[in-house]
Amino acid sequence: MRIVDHVISGGTSGSTGRTSPIFDPNAGDVQAEVNLGGQAQLDKAVDAALAAQPAWAATNPQKRARVMFRFKELVEAHMDELAHLLSSEHGKVIADAKGDVQRGLDVIEFCCGIPHASKGEYTQGAGPGIDVYSMRQPLGIGAGITPFNFPAMIPMWMFGPAIVTGNAFILKPSERDPSVPVRLTELMLEAGLPEGILQCLHGDKEMVDAILDHPAIGGVSFVGSSDIAHYVYQRGVAAGKRVQAMGGAKNHGIVMPDADLDQVVNDLSGAAFGSAGERCMALPVVVPVGEDTADRLREKLLPAIAALRVGVSTDDEAHYGPVVNQAHKERVEGWIQKGVDEGAELVVDGRGFSLQGHEKGFFIGPSLFDHVTPDMESYKEEIFGPVLQIVRAKNFEEAVALPSQHQYGNGVAIFTRNGNAAREFAARVNVGMVGINVPIPVPVAYHSFGGWKRSAFGDTNQHGMEGVKFWTKVKTITQRWPDGSADGSAENAFVIPTMG
Ligand code: NAD
Secondary structure (H helix, E strand, O other), X not given: OEEEOOEOOOOXXXXXXXXXXXXXXXXXXXXXXXXXXXXXXXXXXXXXXXHHHHHHHHOOHHHHHHHHHHHXXXXXXXXXXXXXXXXXXXXOOHHHHHHHHHHHHHHHHHHOOHHHHOOOOEEEEEEXXXXXXXXXXXXXXXXXXXXXXXXXXXXXXXXXXXXXXXXXXXXXXXXXXXHHHHHHHHHHHHOOOOOOOEEEOOOOHHHHHHHHHOOOOOEEEEEOOHHHHHHHHHHHHHOOOEEEEEOOOOOEEEEOOOOOHHHHHHHHHHHHHHHHHOOOOOOOEEEEEOHHHHHHHHHHHHHHHXXXXXXXXXXXXXXXXXXXXXXXXXXXXXXHHHHHHOOOEEXXXXXXXXXXXXXXXXXXXXXXXXXXXXXXXXXXOOOOOOEEEEOOEOOHHHHHHHHHHOOXXXXXXXXXXXXXXXXXXXXXXXXXXXXXXXXXXXXXXXOOEOOEEOOEEOOOOEOHHHHHHHOEEEEEEEEEOOOOOOOOOOOOOOOOOOOO
């Protein structure tokens, strides 16, 4: 059995003896085991990070950026290998796996411009002979705890900005698909990153708690489900750390009566069912405005759903592959049953789907619910599977209220030809990322990613300038170079200084 191990500078410091299975979602078998670490592995990694970080922080920003350039070239050269590895553990189709890697690389490209992006501010002559300037300094050691659904992109969201600003970084990826994070760590070292600056430790709650409590770790970035995000946020902050913790989602797509329904159906098919719905920016709720819009949309959705091809993740023709493991498959199917029990109309039932030759694989067919209402648990909670729910709204006001009042506030989209309606919707909706005729409004790397409400705890987003801010502390220096003309009088020394 293949064993996926930690990447710790100077060796792995033994083992806890605990492991976790890595499945092959296409076949339904265990394909490897990952070593789960604990306090001893973390302490070893922190020691290596403490030894290496001061010299890395003192390396000028162009040189740090050059490592990112070389890493980008290496990842591009290894794109096929990484996409296949990612797909084999996660189950997303190869083209989507390449997208996962590429969206992470976009952040690395941003990091290549760090000399410009991390410049401080300067005020000459803030007072008599006084200048004020600020500089951004690294936190020291940062840590990132990442979910299974983007095993390339989300680690790069975190370690790119953290490392290029001069921190050492400890990555704790999902134990369900840890091999790509390990390869990314190896490629960073191959790109010339000094030992100790990026290490990859595997584990579950035991490792996460050790990270949250470790006094030498100054900042923690987390992405995963909301209850755990909230827990990580509270425990990390209580230990005096800077924490950003992104959580779950239930994104709505509002369809106005004037929308181009063919385009909407095309967009929804990918946004609701792509990656088997295992995206925090998936669009699992569609809100047609008016009964007529709802009926026309439902009619067009049915043939589109019937045409979806569910296949093994290496099938170039497949629209989506299996979900990550059997437990998740059962969870999604449980939510479908819950929707039925709550009285929603199950128009298309994806349960019981079997792929010939891959009967043990974790496949779920696409499901469509109509007449879902806001009081239903299956509406309130995240399903994270290939399930689309239609919630009919009477008018625009009701359509704005639905995502605004939902417990999650990650992303939302509106489909319309009416600029005024779109503009008003974007201004009023209580959600962090908005798409206008864009179904998956994941901001580009030089903007920043982050939801509202239970979709994110903490006040700084991922990547872009928000990432630079999160991984650095501002130091502000007020300097005076006396010209010798002062009379030395201490008359005002006991009054709070003003600039006159
Ligand atoms: P998860 O919460 O189960 O796991 C996330 C991380 O937390 C993993 O590294 C895991 O090892 C660790 N973990 C698991 N149990 C823990 C515990 N009890 N205590 C401490 N740490 C624990 O999430 P997942 O299933 O891997 O990922 C899917 C979730 O992530 C979905 O809810 C999805 O919406 C969310 N997500 C959010 C974003 C975002 O940016 N908002 C992006 C991607 C995924």
